[in-house]
Amino acid sequence: MKMQYLLLVLFFSSATIMAQPPEPPPGKRWVLNEAFSDEFNGTELDTTKWLNYHPTWKGRPPGLFLPSQVSVKDGYLQLKGGKMAKDSIIYNSAGEPMVFNVASGIVISKANDAYFGYYECRFKAAKTTMSSTFWLSTSTVSEGPEPCKDKYGLELDIQECIGREGEFDGKWFAKGMHSNGHFWYTDCEGKRHDYRSPEVRFPSDALESAAFNTYGGWWRDESGASFYYNRGEPKDMHFYDKVKSKPFDMPMTMRLASETYPTPWISLPTDEELADSTKNVCYYDWVRSYYLVDVAEPLKKGNRKNMGLLPESPDWPMFQEKVTFIKTTGPAQIGHELALNYMASKDRELCLVVSNEQGESIEEQILPVYAGYGQMAVTIRQPLAHGVYTAKVSIRPKGAKNNDRAYHHDSIAIEKTKGAL
Structure with missing residues (x-):
């Protein structure tokens, strides 16, 4: 014996x-990624981190992104919807006119190197059919895997929702969390494809405009991500990999946006709700982003690629x-x-x-x-x-x-x- x-x-x-982020793997620790984090406790948008407009996209008609719809006050980033006094006509790259008459807002990170890590945002949707969103997207396209002029871009939607239901097919978008992965591929013939990962959904009985909720996404690697609704149990997503075996391999920018959705899937907001200040604002409490380092690795400026905002002596009250x-x-x-x-x-x-x-x-x-x-x-x-x-x-x-x-x-x-x- x-x-x-x-x-x-x-x-x-x-x-x-x-935990703020999920439990770290053994031997690792989460540290704050300052370039993609903000408590929004000031009186104006931090222009060292954010743009209050989209450099290349005017918005989805009839919603036009306008800096006037973006503000920081009372402890929140506020994106406000509104009815424009008159139509605005803008021509697209094909020379076709686009009509805009709904004022909307977007905030985009100046940094474009969001990569593997945990991204989390607490917000309350506007009480309209305008979107309230939190997502990552590439700002450029990269060469595709084929020996031709194919190319691709990426989009990781951590949360997309609206604030009320109605008589339209997409009314389910008003409740719960909805996460998507897009592999935007232009093939050798120049045709553009939206190859999507299977959508991750978290159901809820309440409207997302009824209260603040916390939406998180752990971009784990080139092949997958995990999503968290109010810090509950995660659900996983495997990225579309029929074009590239490891598709999500490019850094991205962060976007917080309120826009109009295509009709008739989701109805346009009414003039009445766009004029109602108790309904037409999406409130972002904070956004926090983290990445993994070795647990025993000290933080020093320059010891992480593209981490120019990294403090040598951090003070992170969320921990x-x-x-x-x-x-x-x-x-x-x-x-x-x-x-x-x-x-x-x-x-x-x-x-x-x-x-x-x-x-x-x-x-x-x-x-x-x-x-x-x-x-x-x-x-x-x-x-x-x-x-x-x-x-x-x-x-x-x-x-x-x-x-x-x-x-x-x-x-x-x-x-x-x-x-x-």
């Missing part, structure tokens, strides 16, 4: 980390200090690892203390941690004899002399027992 010691980790106090052990079971021996999640608004340190049943400390470690939301493993270095131990981890300011100033802590019971194999 061969004997083996087992380490049984039993939780007796655990506060769950309320409220917290630390939580992850339940594990494994051999009780020197080198055993305890997995944990932590969240830190600034660079902090962890203090791990392992104590015996008499309350005597048998091991203490001080570990630096960097701002963000990370998952890491702490190695127990001391051999454990039979008995019950307590492992306690605290997150505290850098250089703290003790845990009196700790922001949060978590503990686990470690029982070393004999087990027969």
